[in-house]
Amino acid sequence: MASLSFIGAGPGHPDWLTLRAYHLLQQAQLVVYDALVSQQILQLVNPYASLIQVGKRSSQRGYHPTEIAQLLMNSYHQGNHTVRLKGGDVSIFARFYEEILPIHEACIPFEIVPGITTASGVCASLACALTHRSLASSVTFISAMEAISPFRWSKLISTSDTLVVYMPLANLPSLIDGYLQAGGHPETPILLVQWCSLDTQATLLGTISTINHQIQRHQFGPPSLAIIGEVTTLCIGST
Amino acid sequence: MASLSFIGAGPGHPDWLTLRAYHLLQQAQLVVYDALVSQQILQLVNPYASLIQVGKRSSQRGYHPTEIAQLLMNSYHQGNHTVRLKGGDVSIFARFYEEILPIHEACIPFEIVPGITTASGVCASLACALTHRSLASSVTFISAMEAISPFRWSKLISTSDTLVVYMPLANLPSLIDGYLQAGGHPETPILLVQWCSLDTQATLLGTISTINHQIQRHQFGPPSLAIIGEVTTLCIGST
Missing domain, CATH: 3.30.950.10 (Tetrapyrrole methylase, C-terminal domain)
Structure with missing residues (x-):
């Protein structure tokens, strides 16, 4: 069954990931992540998952929150365990609300997992x-x-x-x-x-x-x- | 080999414990914890560990930070994997500094594991x-x-x-x-x-x-x- 989770990855060390975040990364089929999520955290993701980096990197433009929401919803509708992974905690300077609102309005269920800020x-x-x-x-x-x-x-x-x-x-x-x-x-x-x-x-x-x-x-x-x-x-x- | 860790237990749900905190609780021989650490978290502690509750409870007086530090140092010197477990995060309104200072002055090594505030x-x-x-x-x-x-x-x-x-x-x-x-x-x-x-x-x-x-x-x-x-x-x- 499809799922959609917003996860705070913490500052970067995998030891400081929560048990719930670890479990969800292990079963993920798509992980949409920011530029600052550490390589060590990404290495914990289910090796069969697709990964999409949506953060702004030097000359490239970043994705707009509504584009990210669409990406997540498409993946959910395809039946995937879908994860949106952000550095730190999702509630502090993470601008996750703009991404969550269209998903909430589409009545798609989601889970939020806090991270170490x-x-x-x-x-x-x-x-x-x-x-x-x-x-x-x-x-x-x-x-x-x-x-x-x-x-x-x-x-x-x-x-x-x-x-x-x-x-x-x-x-x-x-x-x-x-x-x-x-x-x-x-x-x-x-x-x-x-x-x-x-x-x-x-x-x-x-x-x-x-x-x-x-x-x-x-x-x-x-x-x-x-x-x-x-x-x-x-x-x-x-x- | 003895160890001493200060751990933030997060708000209460075990899913939100960090991987490092979980690992340290599994190998602990003594856990010194506050009154508000949840039963669900305490159930994850190594079943052979001793547990001491040091938080203030109704009529009982709480332990003074220097008493807690002494308890932790004694356990460390006895060769135990020793854990000081606090609700939430250790850096925010947890008053851990008064406990850590005597331990630092005694040159006892310790680790701090942040928790979800x-x-x-x-x-x-x-x-x-x-x-x-x-x-x-x-x-x-x-x-x-x-x-x-x-x-x-x-x-x-x-x-x-x-x-x-x-x-x-x-x-x-x-x-x-x-x-x-x-x-x-x-x-x-x-x-x-x-x-x-x-x-x-x-x-x-x-x-x-x-x-x-x-x-x-x-x-x-x-x-x-x-x-x-x-x-x-x-x-x-x-x-």
Whole structure:
């Protein structure tokens, strides 16, 4: 019997896939995945499954959400166990809602399997926390794919003790300018993590005033995540 | 050879445990767990393991973090595969840092395994998202175990499109008073979810002005989570 599942693949390491996600990838007949889903995760897919990469890659255009939904519905109607695989968790900056809506309107049943969001993965791999009894009573997740005005920065800074910035590198210089213009302290610690959970994981711990220079020196690139706030100074590293 | 692992158990359903967590629970010789870790998860533990519940339960006092750390270190020194199991994810309102610090200072190696945080679990089970291209460009996680001043509420409301409140019921009437005093709109939608991912899962969708009454009428209790914001109106429910 056909099935349709939206699955969060987590940051990349197969160990951090959920039991349900693993089971569904093993029985999948079609897997539609984003560019950032790791090769290690894709290797767990049923070897007889078809794989379609729909993420935007350099010069190629990405698929529109309605095209992806159509692809999934066609596969479902052909009787396939169909999986839509996204990096991280499906509920946080994954834009899955635009894909799910046409499927829901077509009355096609589906399942959603949550994934480890990259912020949780970073904390696990470095032994720090996003919240802390005396340092951080709240944490805000923002995406840097769009510009953040100094006005919005000033509210973010004064509200949340920990700020997690998804996809920070696309706009990092303007992010930092906005942060400083909004009155953010140049010595605020910031942690950047690239390729979280994979063998290629790399980290940079700096301050708002130094991080740009560090990124250039270390040729740091995407995929990465930034955590801003005092909690980053507590990283002790899993040993 | 002895080992020591801190594991996030996710919201409760065993299907949402990670592969690594499952593996470590299968080989554990001692599991030290919180009151809210589900029975279904505990049933996956190696049947020859000892289990110690350290969470606070009604009249009993809870263990202090340093006592828990000592328990874990003693077990490690006895040569056991030792697991510290927490509900949800270890990095979000789990207060694991106080437990880890003495272990780190004693130079005992440990591993951290992230878990699905309950907010992600709620979104997966109800088919909604915490962020949305046009409705919510940020999400803030707060805990209601401590009071939130109207001043802090006013910043939270004006900063983040989606607010996730962990453990909201302990202080809900005062939370709502603070939200309204801070200028929050009484018609703002709020979603409450109890026992996320388990057979006993229950949901209430209301507004800031109605939710208190609904909670009393439905005798809603902990463990639960609240999501405040327009994204809650998009829940379509997994079918």
